[in-house]
Amino acid sequence: MVTVTAPAGAGSVDVTVTTPSGTSATGSADKYLYAGYWTVATDGGIFGFDAKFFGSTGSKHLNQPVNGMTATPDFQGYWFVASDGGIFSFGDARFHGSTGGQHLNAPVTGMATDPATGGYWLVAADGGVFSFGAPFH
Numbered sequence: 001m002v003t004v005t006a007p008a009g010a011g012s013v014d015v016t017v018t019t020p021s022g023t024s025a026t027g028s029a030d031k032y033l034y035a036g037y038w039t040v041a042t043d044g045g046i047f048g049f050d051a052k053f054f055g056s057t058g059s060k061h062l063n064q065p066v067n068g069m070t071a072t073p074d075f076q077g078y079w080f081v082a083s084d085g086g087i088f089s090f091g092d093a094r095f096h097g098s099t100g101g102q103h104l105n106a107p108v109t110g111m112a113t114d115p116a117t118g119g120y121w122l123v124a125a126d127g128g129v130f131s132f133g134a135p136f137h
Helices: none
Strands: 004-005 011-012 016-019 031-034 036-041 048-049 065-072 078-084 087-091 108-113 122-123 128-134
Touching: 004 087, 036 065, 078 108
Parallel strands: none
Antiparallel strands: 004 016, 011 031, 036 048, 065 078, 078 087, 108 122, 122 128
């Protein structure tokens, strides 16, 4: 029988494996990251589940509804995107630009983070992709 234990906690914790022969040593390769997750409402209200709150737009007037979000690579911040491409940055999420205020052929429907650069891509309903601080090929 093998028992794998990830202790309760937050952030990065050690994972151990116990067998009849003993318990594994801990090291840098056995880490588990408790990142939790967030959901966002169309008004920009944020709901965190075992995830740190960095701010929201729930009490602000928005030109268009929020319809997507993504976390920074280290989970210490996040961005919201509205359907007009407006970007809202919280925590360690840096603002790299947006399409807010520009004419778009179709609404922005989501976004993704580039873990290599910390930038992001926006994607529109018509397949248009907009790159901010992230490579575009």
